[in-house]
Amino acid sequence: MSMRYKIPQSVLVVIYTPVLDVLLIRRADATDFWQSVTGSKDALDEPFHETAVREVREETGIDCATGTPLQQGLLDWQLENVYDIYPRWQHRYAPGVTRNTEHLFGLMVPAGTPVCLSPREHTAYQWLPYRQAALTCFSPSNAEAILMLPRLATSKVQT
Template sequence: MYKRPESVLVVIYREDFRVLLMRRSFPDDFWQSVTGSLEHQEQPLAAAIREVHEETGVEPGLVGASIVDVNTQVRYPLYPEWKQRYAPDVNENLEHWFFLKVPQNTVIRLCEGEHQEYVWLTFAEALAQVSSESNRDAIVQLAEKLELHAN
């Protein structure tokens, strides 16, 4: 069964303005925020909440924070290393962006097999480390929203 070419990206950041990035297991040099495809019939907000919990162990309602839908959607070409997961005629993905502010003491529990490690970085460090352009753009948008200078 092919994946739905629609996904969410959730930039998680702490009260001290550090951004969470996770290093994927494959490819192992790929750093990203929480991401994931929408399941059949799933709405973007529900997917964002599910993916945050699956990838980090964080339950947004329980940490006293809500996921914010920033009403931004971007289309980007599928990365060659993931193209086989989609139907042969699918060449791009629609990504919905969300932000989640968590307390500084939030515990992260990575999804075994999906990510190898995580780091909390300043906005500037996160921009230098993150692997995808759309993820970089989402971090920039968050920095602008918070009126921070990311560079």
């Protein structure tokens, strides 16, 4: 069986409520790592929007696909981060791939939106006020995106 390497193009989706409480999920493979929804494209030609919808559904059970009530809550923030892939996950990428491009989205959901984690990927979740969420997540780019939430949540055109 040959290894299928991850594509070094991913999404970060900050899920939040109207009062800017942010959903953080704890990784199953690194229990001290809290984060927003993240995930790589399944194919090079997969649009980032499709990746975001798929990853949100896979990781949280929240459906924001076209035709759903939450469709309008998914905002493409038109921002990208490029960062070095963490050494602990480097083996998931093809030899020589050391950097990832991450496209940012926000998803506003009503308070009390049910969360159903994929136990293979995540073991717990919590809703935190955005500043506390930024302090809790392990990734600096994730924390930065969360801290931009008050501006980004209201300034971008919906996709």
